[in-house]
Amino acid sequence: MYQYNHPPNLRPQYSQARPQSAAYANHGSRHGHHTPQPSGGDPLLFQYFSAVDQDRSGSISVTELQAALINGNWTRFDLDTVKMLMGIFDTDNSGTIDFKGGQASVILSLVLYSNASEFSGLWKYISDWQNVFVHFDRDGSGSIEGSELQQALKSFGYNLSPTLLTLVERKYASTLATGYGPPPGITFDRFVRACVVVKTLTESFQRVDTDRDGWVQISYEQFMSMVLTAP
């Protein structure tokens, strides 16, 4: 049952921004119509950057980014999601996001924002994800449930089994599942993390599965390493 025939593409493909979008990156939909300038000279973007850079240090720390990112239901982004986002765009490995970064060589090859500063890359990344989230949140509930999750992952090329879909849904739900009814939904930040985790794990598996038969022989060391490198 080898289910990932198409090369996974997590690049968001949906562009209709809706006003009831899900995160702080709300403003991003306005910004989305501009073309970010190569050296990060966009004044509106700099305004956002400054709002996040609370200690005016000229760079954004994990703590500052976490404080700025809010889901549609007013919960904060998880530290793991914030670390994941920072890790993608902290191209100079400083542990912070600068407004004027160098060429954004993008980790995980999720997106390609060449000539973008670290911050505008991060900004565009979040607002693109936001469009994805709004697109798949068909019932406009502000969270992704059941068939919405399935359709989102499928659109990225991941046809997970019902069992795996339920596991993803439970793991990334924003609260505990009860014995009754369907699992609770997945908020924006955890949805992004869930998608990136599925992508990362699938790619790790594929790298080892050289004959593409859906089976691998791996050592304990390999197994643990594959898991621990996912966000």
Added chain:
Amino acid sequence: MYQYNHPPNLRPQYSQARPQSAAYANHGSRHGHHTPQPSGGDPLLFQYFSAVDQDRSGSISVTELQAALINGNWTRFDLDTVKMLMGIFDTDNSGTIDFKGGQASVILSLVLYSNASEFSGLWKYISDWQNVFVHFDRDGSGSIEGSELQQALKSFGYNLSPTLLTLVERKYASTLATGYGPPPGITFDRFVRACVVVKTLTESFQRVDTDRDGWVQISYEQFMSMVLTAP
């Protein structure tokens, strides 16, 4: 390189409580000297329970527990850690923790609190972990770093390779690693989660590795399922 010969035992073995302990469960060290009554009749414990049960509903939700749990550096517990804790002690699968739960059949066989109510089980679990944390935080920094992590995992029976230790350290660090210096430390809540994740993954691997040679042959479905069932 098969490194888990001894049956892993995550039951905390260290009992010296120190005042500068790491979490809200501080009070737990005081309580630790009592024997919790089977049906949860301990008045001090009930006082703690009531403080956490902010909406006085008689049970504690994920949100209430997350609001109550604070690391030594005043950061909140991650949602994933809170969900993990709730999952262990929500024995009646209600999605909440009750003061008078039934018999605590303990998931993950991490600890055995028979005859304890859900809440007193949770309480003891956190304060036991706190003692573990304080024990291994040799330099009293309030976080677990490098050799401290290695010694903690080793004491539980997990002799991870230096590569895996670094991956654990990076993944559970409370902030992003920079290009310079050692990775940042691991706060209390993420330390507990890291230990439980290593235990869960190792046990999942061992279940498949029936001939105990340190290698397994697994399908994509199995691989994803093993990973997604870990906290």
